[in-house]
Amino acid sequence: xxxxxxxxxxxxxxxxxxxxxxxxxxxxxxxxxxxxxxxxxxxxxxxxxxxxxxxxxxxxxxxxxxxxxxxxxxxxxxxxxxxxxxxxxxxxxxxx
Amino acid sequence: xxxxxxxxxxxxxxxxxxxxxxxxxxxxxxxxxxxxxxxxxxxxxxxxxxxxxxxxxxxxxxxxxxxxxxxxxxxxxxxxxxxxxxxxxxxxxxxxxxxxxxxxxxxxxxxxxxxxxxxxxxxxxxxxxxxxxxxxxxxxxxxxxxxxxxxxxxxxxxxxx
Numbered sequence: 001x002x003x004x005x006x007x008x009x010x011x012x013x014x015x016x017x018x019x020x021x022x023x024x025x026x027x028x029x030x031x032x033x034x035x036x037x038x039x040x041x042x043x044x045x046x047x048x049x050x051x052x053x054x055x056x057x058x059x060x061x062x063x064x065x066x067x068x069x070x071x072x073x074x075x076x077x078x079x080x081x082x083x084x085x086x087x088x089x090x091x092x093x094x095x096x
Numbered sequence: 097x098x099x100x101x102x103x104x105x106x107x108x109x110x111x112x113x114x115x116x117x118x119x120x121x122x123x124x125x126x127x128x129x130x131x132x133x134x135x136x137x138x139x140x141x142x143x144x145x146x147x148x149x150x151x152x153x154x155x156x157x158x159x160x161x162x163x164x165x166x167x168x169x170x171x172x173x174x175x176x177x178x179x180x181x182x183x184x185x186x187x188x189x190x191x192x193x194x195x196x197x198x199x200x201x202x203x204x205x206x207x208x209x210x211x212x213x214x215x216x217x218x219x220x221x222x223x224x225x226x227x228x229x230x231x232x233x234x235x236x237x238x239x240x241x242x243x244x245x246x247x248x249x250x251x252x253x254x255x256x257x
Binding site for chain 2: 028029030031032034035037038041075078079082083084085087088089090091092
């Protein structure tokens with residue numbers, strides 16, 4: 001008789017799910033400013049003005065927090081930004 | 097001189113393209129396919145700087161990276177196909193069209209090429225702000241390619257943006 005193996009299911013820690021997560025975009029010297037602005041508008045739904053503000057923050061300060069919220073959505077945004085070759089990471093927002 | 101025209105359907109028509117420029121375009125896919133570990137790291141960055149996020153980093157490598165790999169490859173292949181469809185003019189120059197639906201794929205392929213060239217040749221901010229010198233030097237030639245790809249990318253961003 002065949003036996004069923006217990007599937008290896010990974011679960012996210014409840015504290016991870018409860019926490020607020022941030023999507024950070026990091027500067028790189030190669031990506032064009034106009035291209036980064038375009039991708040912010042497309043992926044994050046920013047207005048042109050807001051996209052340019054965040055693009056300049058990345059350029060001048062080295063990084064910009066472009067979104068915060070649930071971990072699942074943060075992972076999705078990072079994946080989409082990587083698909084457009086932007087350097088993006090997610091990190092747990094500091095607890096207030 | 098190259099003539100570029102946006103057609104009524106949104107496609108972009110290139111005419112009077114010289115052979116040398118065409119060959120530079122045809123080499124768009126090479127840098128991203130170099131297999132250089134630095135290129136791989138840049139095209140497939142980690143999703144977190146926190147080394148304790150082991151599960152996320154493992155999942156990313158096994159689930160997300162293969163998708164990204166396919167996405168990037170599809171863009172490069174689409175660009176190569178558009179270039180293969182180029183036809184020669186009586187004067188020896190070439191003409192070809194980027195269909196409107198392929199512009200995003202060109203943007204991706206051009207960006208892949210620029211990012212990869214920057215990693216392969218370790219271009220600094222100062223390099224990226226200067227004109228190339230001796231084009232017989234492979235590094236200087238790569239810098240020129242980056243400039244050409246960047247100009248074309250900037251132009252296509254303006255078209256779709």
